[in-house]
Amino acid sequence: MTNRRHSLRNIGIIAHVDAGKTTLSERILFYTGESHRMGETHAGTSHLDFDPQERARGITIQSAATTVHWRDVQINLIDTPGHIDFNLEVGRALRVLDGAVVVLDGVAGVEPQTETNWRLADRHGVPRLALVNKLDRVGADFGRVVDMLQTRLQAPAWPVQLPIGAEAGFVGVVDLLQMQARVWDADDASAPARVTAIPPALQAAAEAARARLVEAVAEHDDAILAAWLAGEAVAAERLRAAIRVAVRERALVPVLAASAFRNRGIEPLLDAVADWLPAPEDLPLPEGVPAEGDAADAPFAGLVFKLVADGHGSSAFVRVYAGRLQAGDVVLNAVTGQRERVARLYEVHADRRVAVTQAQAGDIVAIAGLKDSLTGHTLCDPRHVLLLETIEVPLPVIDLAIEPKARADQAALAKALQLMQRQDPSLRVRQDPESGQTLLSGMGELQLEVAIEALRAEHGVSLNVGRPQVAYRETVAGTAELTHVHKKQSGGPGQFAQLTLAVRPLSRGDGVRFESRITGGAVPREFIPAVEAGVRRAAQAGVLAGYPVVDFEVVLSDGAFHERDSSAMVFELAAASATRALLTKAEPRLLEPVMAVEVVSPPEYLGAVIGDLNRRRGLVTGQAQRGAASVVNAQVPLAEMFGYIGQLRALSSGRASYTMQLDGYQVAPDRVVAALREGDAAVAH
CATH class of the missing domain: 2.40.30.10 (Translation factors)
Structure with missing residues (x-):
């Protein structure tokens, strides 16, 4: 471990699926000397995608950490998944990292998962570099991707390089700080870049781009501002130092150009990581950690x-x-x-x-x-107790009923599920209150497929698996208040508890809240936690269709107790029963997960795609052009998206593709509630 914190970088590589993150990570391992053979995702030889399922599927499922060295800097690098089902991996990596490299596809630009990851990085205050990758592909456009960063993400993104050549002719980059070119003559990773003069055809564009970069940096550096106002030249090293400060303060996102697959642009990226992403000591310590001294x-x-x-x-x-x-x-x-x-x-x-x-x-x-x-x-340290901000775990949106094929596998299944939940908190296991089935819940079909395969291959459990079901939620739309008396007498010790509770709805995402307004000891203080436990227990199964209840608050305002017949257990039972009655009175509503869907299709199939989305209760929110393709954005209930890929391929002769991620929960129509009550919980058409 290094003893020089200024020579340390903790960074993550984040991107939409298939933007080239893992290929880039493999090149970083090679160029830093950590590996002597470049792994390839498509060939199943990646060093960082080492899990058998990752290699078989050609995707990253779990974040992988490694340590490399470049110049005099140690880089702790975490390669994260791009698929939305595994977004917890990205969130918990960003929670502990000091910087990130956001990789963008040079053709697709800013994609849905790019936006999600960008917001996560904003939430955790992570400084970023942006790398426009795959510039050797047909349709790649560096300038358009930079524009998307600035407009769609409202990012302070400014190129520090310009690409030399386009598509198959992409051979190098113009360094806008040094005002020189770096050209790779072959795909061979062992062939170093040649440093040459800027091609004449790019000279004017490079000078204009550098002027814009200097102007952007001048907004955050008084010395450069003075030089800029005076019309003086700004030296490369002075500009480099100012960019480092602006990146640390998240006032600037340098944008670089590359084709990781062709081994072009990797060394300049490593230089940028060392030069501009912050060391641990550059950032404020978490709340509660002593800030004095080292x-x-x-x-x-x-x-x-x-x-x-x-x-x-x-x-x-x-x-x-x-x-x-x-x-x-x-x-x-x-x-x-x-x-x-x-x-x-x-x-x-x-x-x-x-x-x-x-x-x-x-x-x-x-x-x-x-x-x-x-x-x-x-x-x-046991002598210096403090509590750091925790890591948020998203709620699952899909359930899957599972059971062991043999009774002898029941214990093995329970042990395996417990272990898997420890490793991936976004997986949840619960019992269906009506059927008694074991339900495995997750963020999407792919995550559950991976989990089932792991149960079978890694833990040796033979399973029967049901079809995916939507993880609905319930809530309340109105307010209600009641006084509930729990009283039992059966010859022995009695049971008595009286509670006055009120319920009101909360905003989406607020969860379940409990507040006690007891005064004068109407309910003893030691029983208050039991009342809250009863409220939360009742919220586990709603009154409409047995789904968890969210986004409501219960207030305890009054009550009564008996010296001998009251206990914490009795108050918990009373609170659970009273809460169920309250939920029934407070206009219960079913909430369904609604997905933000992006469909990329040839223009000739656009009408068919939109018509199909409308039939799925979708709301089209926008249309755009991405190169020669049409892009449709829509909000569609998850219940309507099962099997969508097959229908989309049929509509477009296999030429359209889509991505989706959770947009939020919305109140479901009455017919969906009716369908659920009739037992069709998987697809409420």
């Missing part, structure tokens, strides 16, 4: 952001924010209150582990030996 000398604090169980055993990936950690140390889990012993520490290189003796502030390491720590938990 963070490495502060009491230990770290965040668990990922759990894995593989050939190396069970380990937790931890970002160290302060202090030092050594094998054998005892740390406190600030969430559970339990002490944990650090058995071993590892530096991670994809599927390899290298044992280290110490980790310090800024490092990302794998820790073996933790028993009760989960994703989002804070580890700290």
Whole structure:
């Protein structure tokens, strides 16, 4: 581990699916000397996509970490998935990273998952570089992608390079700081770029682009502003230093050009990572971490952001924010209150582990030996307790009924599901209250397919699997209040609890809230948590169709108790029963997940595509041209999207494609509720 935090970069590579993230990561491994053979995603030889399912499917499923060195800088790199089903991997990586490289397809530009990842990076305050990749492809347009960054994402994106050549003729880049060209004469990665003069045909465009870059940087640097106003030239090193500050403050996103598959543009990107993305010490420490002096000398604090169980055993990936950690140390889990012993520490290189003796502030390491720590938990010095911001886990949108083929597999299935939920908190397991079936819930069909395959291949469980079902939710549209009395007497100790509760709706995404306004001891303080537990238990199964209830608040305003016959258990039972009655009175509504769908189609099929979306209860929200293709954006209920890919291929002779991601929950029509009550929970047409 490095002892020089200024020579450390913790970065992630994020993008829409198929933008070339993993290919870029493989080139980074090669050019930094970490690997001596370039892996290829399409050939199933990627070092970072080492899971058998990743290699078979040709996609990244779980984020992979590795460590490389470029110049005098150590780069801890995390390659993240591009598919929306695995977006938790992106979110929890961005939570602990100091910078990111956003990769964009030179043809498609800003795609739906690009927007989602960009918003995640904004939420976590992560500085970024943008790389326009695949510039060797037909239809690639560097300028159009930069324009999309500025208009669709409202990003302060400014090119620091211009491509030399287009499509198959893309051979190099113009460096707008040095005002020189770097040209790759062959696809051979061992052939270094030639530094040459800017091609005459690009000279005027390069001068104009550099002037715009200097003007953009001048807004954030007084010295460059003074030089710009005076008409003086700005030296490359002065401009480079100012860009570093602007990137750190998220006031500028440098845009670079590349074709990772053709081995063009990788070295300049690594230079940009070293020059412009921040070191740990460049950024403010999380709230609660002492800011005085060197963070490495502060009491230990770290965040668990990922759990894995593989050939190396069970380990937790931890970002160290302060202090030092050594094998054998005892740390406190600030969430559970339990002490944990650090058995071993590892530096991670994809599927390899290298044992280290110490980790310090800024490092990302794998820790073996933790028993009760989960994703989002804070580890700290037992004598200096603090709690770091946790990691948000999205709600699942699809359910799948599963059961073991043999009764003997029941215990193995339960153990495997528990392990999988520890590793991927976006997977949920629950029992259907009516059928008693085990329901595995996730973010999409692909995630559930991967989970089922893992249960069979990795855990050896033979399964019967139902068809996918929409993970509906319930809520309330009105308000209600009632006083509920729970009273039982059967010869022995009695049961008594009286509660006055009120319910009101909340905004989408607010979840379930509980507030106590008890005064004067009408309900003893020790029973209040039991009342809240009863409310939350009732919210697990709604009154319309048994789905979890969300986005409502229950207020406890009054109550009564009995000295002998009242207990926490009785108040919990009373609260659950009262909440169910309240939900019935407060205009219950069914919520269905609605997806943001983007369809890319040849123009001649546009009418058929829009007509089909309308038949699926879709609302078209926009149309655009992307090169020669037409792009349709729509909001469509998830229930209507099962089997869509087959229909879309039939409509377009196999030439159209689509992507979708969760847009939010909306109130479902009455006929959907009726269909669910009749038992057709999978497709409510």
